[in-house]
Amino acid sequence: MTASIPEIYVLWHPMCRDGEALARRIYEWLRPGSGLGPEVFFRSLPAPDAPPGGLPPPLAGESRAGAPPSMAANRWQIVVLLIDAHMISDPAWRNWLHVLATRTGRGTRDLLPVALDDTAYNVPERLRALNFMRPTATAAAGIDGIVRSLLIQLTETLCRMLLTHFRPIPVRGAAGTGNEADRAKLTIFLSHAKADGTGPARRIRDYIYGKTQLAAFYDENDIPFGSGFSRVLQRAIAGDNTAALIAVRSARYADRPWCRREISSFRVPLADPVPGRLGRHWHLNPVLVVDALDGGAVTSGIPELGNAPVVRWSDEVSEQEERIVTMVLRDTMLTAFHRALGRTMPDDRASIVLDWVPDLATLLCIPEVRARRRALTVYYPGRGLSLLELNMLEDHFPRLTFRSFERAET
Amino acid sequence: MSTFKYSAGASTSLLIGLSISYQRDNLLARGLGLEHLREMLLRLARELLRQGANLAYGGHWQEAEDNFTYDLLRLVSAEQQERQLAQDLDADEEPRIGRLYNHSAWPAYLSITPQIEAQWINCCRIVRIDQAQAGIAEADRSPDDGTVAAPGSDGHRRRLRNAAIALSAMRRIATVGTEIAIPHRSRPERVPPLAARILLGGKVQQYSGFVPGIFEEALLTLDARAPLYVLGGFGGAAEVIARAIDGSGKAPPPELTEAWQHEHTPALATLADAAKAIGLPPGVRDTKAALKDLAKGLAGARRQPAKALRTGLSDDETRELMRTTDMRRATQLVLTGLHRGFGMHELPG
Missing domain, CATH: 3.40.50 (Rossmann fold)
Structure with a gap:
């Protein structure tokens, strides 16, 4: 392509x-x-x-x-x-x-x-x-x-x-069939802690099925009886059709092992080899966090969420599920766009190209970053992180130089 | 120097003029809208502010969709806050983020209240240009009390003429700089001259003053021998200027002729009558003189546009800047030119 x-x-x-x-x-x-x-x-x-x-x-x-x-x-x-x-x-x-x-x-x-x-x-x-x-x-x-x-x-x-x-996203998961029907069904993965009730997740799922041409993976319905829970979840998370994940973060979300596994699996960058280019490209599917904590509720932080955007849930906001789904879809579209734009960045063996704005959690998932063996230039979407963010990243990754797409050639 | 790799470049303290205005039909006929203009402006302004450059923009203070004053103020404010935070964490961090100079001519500045000025005082210096500074003889000045004379009356014609003269003076003073006396302060405050000017969009008709603002500002910049960056790909008066430089025909574009301007901006006739009846202060160019001087200056830039416009770019790059509709490329070219001309640093991240 x-x-x-x-x-x-x-x-x-x-x-x-x-x-x-x-x-x-x-x-x-x-x-x-x-x-x-x-x-x-x-x-x-x-x-x-x-x-x-x-x-x-x-x-x-x-x-x-x-x-x-x-x-x-x-x-x-x-x-x-x-x-x-x-x-x-x-x-x-x-x-x-x-x-x-x-x-x-x-x-x-x-x-x-x-x-x-x-x-x-x-x-x-x-x-x-x-x-x-x-x-x-x-x-x-x-x-x-x-x-x-x-x-x-x-x-x-x-x-x-x-x-x-x-497509195809090159690693993990089953290959798509390539036909129209298969391509048409994008799936939004809904990650939620059932122990806290299913209100927001259910409303988002119902919106997806009732008002869009998307599919939702909602584990209460989508894991066949008798199936290996872990295997089905992993396949759903990594599937070609799964475009994004919405994490409904309630009080017990951080304590639920499956929730943590879902989010940590989804926030792992995928290698995205581009024929003819020397630098390594990495892809990350978008995540949107829906903050469904009750007033005064206390919960732990979730480092895997990194800089994922957060929307506050309120039962009083009408059509909130519509905004959430549309927002996550736009993020998915922008990620695909940045993935394409990344292929126009300067290219050499000492560069890596991301299709998301980097944070500590996701950077640490990239082996050559973690190895710290050589200096690398990291190209990322947008106009540039703030000086504050850049300086914080430099503290942790002194051998990396960050360049936004906008400034890649200035 | 900062101990961090991503510290900002050395503070330049340059004053960069932004000449921009929006004319819907002109832009839409080229497939662009107000959003394109605003995005292009903010892209450029952000980069310049981060270099420590100050910005000069003569916009008004009314809340209107096509007024860019508040867009620029919000940007300056956000950038200042971010830099302040970085400085709190690293004492060596370069503290300077540029600010906005808003040159405001009589009578527009009369509507700027102390509340507005106080609210934005850390982001913006308002430089008022009154009738006296514009060289209008005391006997010819119009009242400041908001009295509106009846259309067709002498008072009305005088007010139109004086407003146009003040507008021209404002543009001239913004270009060459000025000093503002402050009571009990030994030295006046210095408002620097423009180091360079950027032209983007701009009304070609239905404007205030003797000629379209961007035309006059381009002329003053050429007079002052300051760098002039013409982003002609985004329509408006800047496109006309780009055509005049980039074109192959002998005649200037019709928009640079007095006849075209009178046809498309009928109010010019009233202004011309008033100027003829009362006269103009020395040095003020009327429509005919301004258009003639501008056409001549632009024609002189055809062979070697980079040299004539002092862009710091090559001729090919200068022409590319005049044609491109690619915002990223336009930003790169302006920054490259300023970098070569003034040693602006490469920006971090």
Whole structure:
């Protein structure tokens, strides 16, 4: 598979009422922290040199004058089409949709149609076979509801596309079958201590099954009677389809051996050999911690959790399970993106490339880091850790030099 | 020196000007939005602050989506807090994080309350440019009391003219530096001149003043022979400037002509009438003069843009900076230029 870096285009007709608001929210969502995710470009108003009523600038590598497309082979364009009646009825846009669906050049172009109204399905023929996203919301929820609904569907779709693109994750676990059905079922592993009740975990599981196209591994249901508990758990944790883990951290979570085993297994980086590159690449599946401690409850810390993000659970927050699942899916998507971006980093035998922001716990799982035999440069996603964090890491790993992706070439 | 590998670079104390504003349609027609502009600005600003550079931005203080003042203030504040913590842990840690200089022209500064100034005092120095500093004769000054004259009246025309003159003065003073007298202090406070200016986006029409702000700031930077970094890939006035330098035709882009400006910014006619009726203080360039001087300066930069703009980059790199839409690359090029020109250190981590 090529090491192409996905770039997102959001297209909407200039007359589309909600197009710009949706596009801007997509940008903010896919590029958190001032731009950590894939690049997002807009296409709506006519290009500066277009005739009145003309089209926006072409996509990168796209040709307008009927010339052959020149998209580079390693380009991967994901085009989100916010389709409404204006786009459908405008002949120029309609023709453009047809062109986008039929000419891709040597690169890869994936079209993701979004039906903003019922006319959206009257797209040119090549697009009709695609599965449309359909953001819906009650009238009371308004545009915010539409945005939320769209972001959930888009995140799930992008997550699946990026994970599929970069499979197989090379070690541990059973190989995927490679067919559509198999690829479609991403699994979220739910780790929880049953001794503390199953409220939050059950709500998250029910949301996953009721409102998404994902699967959940929830040990109460998913371990067949008579099966080897350890073996089934390990297979689920390490499986190709398992995209992320949500740890519901209640008072007794830290004391439950199975919970600790689940979390420690999941937070072990996986070697990710990249053909042709000298440096070692490492991959870590994302973990999201749901803090379900009751007020005043006391529990132990869990060092394996490292810098995993934490969400506070509250029964009073409506649709919290939706936010949790969407957030962990976005982290999964960003991890896949960083995995691809890592392949563009400077390469030599004295470098290692991570697809997560390093912390003590995960670094210690990497043998060459633990061995401390030689100086290494560690490339990691983002704009750079704070000086404080860097200095703390230096205390523990004096032979490592940390370089963020952003500063890798500055 | 810090004992740590990841200490910040030596404090540069340079003042880097940020010329940026947002014009929706211009940007959207190029496939970009406000988010792109803000992200690009904050990427650059963060790196510069961590080098100890100060930033100059002449934005206003109204809470508005397309106003970048508060974005920059929040960034300065966050970076200062982080550096303070690092310094607490390591006494040798370089303490300096740059701050913001907000040059504010009459009458915009009249709406800045002591509460606003006090709230951000550790992050920002507000430099007010009043009518006297702008060279407006006492007899021609407009009242500061917020009185709004009726449109079409002499008072209204005078106010428009004076605001435009003050805006030009603000841009000039931000470029060349100034001193602020403080009662009972033996030496005035020195506001340094710009070491370099970065152009990003920018309104081309429907602006205040005699010409688009980024045009005037580019001209003043060329006059001052300070480095000018033109990020032309993000649309707006910066793109026009990039086209003027990078283009092959003899004529400047139409946006650099008086006729185009009058056509797209009708308020200019009223301003021109007022300037003609009352006159302009010495040294103030009206629309025609400013556009002519800018077009000439940019045309002179065509053959050797790196030398003319003093970017510290090669000609090819300078042209790449004027065209790229890649934020990471644009940041790299600006930092590389500043590094070569001023010895800014490579940043840690």
